[in-house]
Amino acid sequence: MGTYKVLFLDIDGTILQADHTIEESTRDAVNQVMNKGLEVFLATGRPLHEVYPIAKSLHINSFIGYNGALALYQNKEVVNETIPIDIIQSYLKIAKEHGHEMVLYTSNKNTFTSINSPVVKQFIDYFDLQENELFSDAVIHDILGITVMNVSETDAQLYETNDIYLSQVNVEGLHHSYDVIRNTVNKGRAVKAVLDLLNIDSKETIAFGDGMNDKEMLQVTGASFAMGNAHKDLFQYAKNTTTSVNNSGVYNGLKSLNLI
Known part of the structure; x- marks a missing residue:
């Protein structure tokens, strides 16, 4: 030992x-x-x-x-290490086009693309998240992490690049949710x-x-x-x-x- x-x-x-x-x-x-x-x-x-x-x-x-x-x-x-703005803007566009939801985390808030969506409510409930609000461009410079929701395994690839992969949330009932992981x-x-x-x-x-x-x-x-x-x-x-x-x-x- x-x-x-x-x-x-x-x-x-x-x-x-x-x-x-x-x-x-x-x-x-x-x-x-x-x-x-x-x-x-x-x-x-x-x-x-x-x-x-x-x-x-x-x-x-x-x-x-x-x-x-x-x-x-x-x-x-x-x-x-905050997430570069161009990545966030690209992700917001992809999510909107494909009916996905996102939570973008700052150092003191969980900001969501929608608060009323059933998948968002389920996510908030499971993790017992407290500091929740709607995402706005005001916090775009402060994003430290992102989870995408309501995403199929195939659609997860839409967010992946040479420098980023998606990690499936290892929780029963939330396998449609993925954390965004940067190689660096x-x-x-x-x-x-x-x-x-x-x-x-x-x-x-x-x-x-x-x-x-x-x-x-x-x-x-x-x-x-x-x-x-x-x-x-x-x-x-x-x-x-x-x-x-x-x-x-x-x-x-x-x-x-x-x-x-």
């Missing part, structure tokens, strides 16, 4: 169950590794203003949000920026994830775990597999490293 210094945890499907609760074993595991001196980061596609209640309940103060576009180490900004801005890149800042070797890191937006993070960390409930294509990128989110996946993974 190596010496581990940092733990990166995805949220939905990794520590947060479908019923929006966190298993007691997960809380226990996080607490135990923190007591051993590890820095714990939440690493999520969610906007950070929507994860603070979860973080507070776990006493976590470091974050990677918006799939890597914003990273904070104990409230100190490490990464801040993702959880893996943010992890590297954090490690550079803290002067920590990748061998000294652990990560857990379940979605394709975790792919890069699992590739760049030392002890990487795909959850038992992970997207079928994710397992090839992780060095280890653990049990599912509702069967002590994080606890069992950390136990296998003799950390608990």
